[in-house]
Amino acid sequence: MVLRAILAAFLLGATLVAPAAPCGAEAPGMLVLDPARPVPDLAAFMRFAPDEGLPISALIDAFTAGRLSADFLAVADATPPYRGVWGLVEIASGAPPDDRAPDAWILVSRIHGLIALDAFVIRLGGATEQVLANDMREPFDATEFSATLLRSAPVTLAAGERALLMVRMVHGAVDSAALSLETPAGLQAEAFRLGMELAGFYAFLVACLIVFAAFSASMRSGVGLLYAALLALLLLFLAYLDNLLFRLVYPAHPGWHLPVGLSLLLIVLAAGFAAAAMSERRFSARGRFARLLTGAAVASILALGLVPVVAADVLAPTIYLAMAGMVAAQVAVVFRWDVVGDVQRPAFRLVVLVALAGIVVAVALALARVDAGVVSINGLAKLVYLSVAVLIMGGLSVSLIDLRRAHASAQMDRIAALEAEAAASRDLLEAERNYSRARDLAARRRAQLADMSHDLRQPLASLRLTMTTALRDASAEDRARLAEAFDYLQGLTRAHQAEGDADEEEAPETAPEVYALALLLATIGQMFDAEAAAKGIDLRIVPSSVLVAARPLAVMRILSNLVANAIRHAGRGRILVGVRHRGGMAEVQVLDQGPGMDAEALDRFRLRGQSGDQSDGQGLGLAICFALAGDMGLDLQVASVPGRGTVFSLRIPRAA
DSSP states (O other), X not given: OHHHHHHHHHHHHHHHXXXXXXXXXXXXXXXXXXXXXXXXXXXXXXXXXXOOSOOHHHHHHHHHTTOSBSOHHHHHHHSOXXXXXXXXXXXXXXXXXXXXXXXXXXXXXXXXXXXXXXXXXXXXXXXXXXXXXXXXXXXXXXXXEETTEEEOOOEEEOTTOEEEEEEEEEOSSOOOOOEEXXXXXXXXXXXXXXXXXXXXXXXXXXXXXXXXXXXXXXXXXXXXXXXXHHHHHHHHHHHHXXXXXXXXXOTTOGGGHHHHHHHHHHHHHHHHHHHHHHHHHHHOOOXXXXXXXXXXXXXXXXXXXXXXXXXXXXXXXXXXXXXXXXXXXXXXXXXXXXXXTTEEOHHHHHHHHHHHHHHHHHHHHHHTTOOSSSOOHHHHXXXXXXXXXXXXXXXXXXXXXXXXXXXXXXXXXXHHHHHHHHHHHHHHHHHHHHHHHHHHHHHHHHHHHHHHHHHHHHHHXXXXXXXXXXXXXXXXXXXXXXXXXXXXXXXXXXXXXXXOOTTSOOXXXXXOEXXXXXXXXXXXXXXXXXXXXXXXXXXXXXXXXXXEEEOHHHHHHHHHHHHHHHXXXXXXXXXXXXXXXXXXXXXXXXXXXXXXXXXXXXXXXXXXXXXXXXXXXXXXXXXXXXXXXXXXXXXXXXXXXXXXXXXXXXXXXXXX
């Protein structure tokens, strides 16, 4: 009752006493309200004083006497932190006097980080209304907000009615008097606009972050994913500044609000330092700087334990300083993104300039303390966030694309080099194969020469024996010349047997022809009769009229080698050469009564270069026989009994 009496006396005295105010004092003016117009800058009409705990009457007296200051910033600067500031203004309805209903105005606050706001309306006659009692340390009350705007209950004034509006503000990080009086319709439209802008802002950025994270994942960029997480945390902190977390997550726990904000800042710090460290490792070679950034990230995480135990007014400035350091670190590492393969990318520079221009504009607006007139503190924060998001998402995306292009180009160069290397390897392999074929051909030619030389040795020996017998009665000089000629021929065959001509091309095979086997057998008899008789061997050739289809020269070589081998090893006894019929095959057999061979000796004689104990040759005869038979598709078999003799059987296809 006493307060009401004092306030009523003020309203009456404000009109009657003001002309009698002391010299030098200026009575405050009255704000006449237009029912159709808002008052966007209420602070311009208010007078301010710090809340020093003085009685309300003393505050009103000072207001009436004009001793309150019109400079809010001067009063706020002189007020200790978290101490209230009073703002007073006399208002009156400017509506024409008629029977219309009282008009309504709503007090709206756009003050960022406000801790408490109380608003009182004192009417003529002492009626007092508290139209707003907001305290962030109390549970969230949705009726006190329109979108993100803190609002009072409607202040109604009849036509010509006057009242005193008293507002007590307790500020947080920002000193501001961004107060306005809005009409209900205007506030509704403003709230709708802000709600749509807010929804569009967060929806757009969430979509951008999802796309950026998916892009970074597709590019396999851990740096990009970490920066996507950093931007998501910053967006969450913007939601904290817009009181969305307080409203939606923990409305009944106001004590969580400040610790949540500090914790979010520390987590943002940790993510920022970690992203900078990973980026430094990815795009630079400054390992020491990367380790320093990693240490700062770890320290930020550990500092979370200080939030419950250290006063906010002590911890918050430290976090702000660390935040400035994190931003500086980001600027330092971001300028590494434009160099890919020691080449600077102009597109990245353009992205950086656009982002930095946005940040500079935001900082300039903040330094100019532009708040309610153009853009709010929350709007500045969003502008800075958008600039940083453009810098990070745009710059890193451009850098990753350029890096992937450089990597793809390097891969193409590598593939081209590998293809050239593969072509060279193929050429080298082909050359090696050609060399191997030439070497094998030379070896076969040498072997063929050795075989042919071996084949000539026995006929030459038989011919020499025959000629020696025929020229027994010739002169010694003729016999000497004949011996010299045969010595030369035999030496020539031995030389060719030792080394063949590797440069001759492979002779084409002759096609099988049909002939009487008796012709070959008769030739064998003529070739070896004299030699066999000279050694006391009875060589018997059994005639045969069978026709065969095989290369005659090869068959002749095989049979002559078999007979020559039998004569060489049989000693004395008999050698029989005859033919047996085996279905569609003619089997030519060479039987001797020599010493015979065991199985091991037979296997050894199949190898080229193996000879018997009594032989002075090079062991080519039997190996040649088996090789020729295999080449022509003939079947050469051998059976031998030690001490009794050996049987060679050559099966030749009979002519149809």
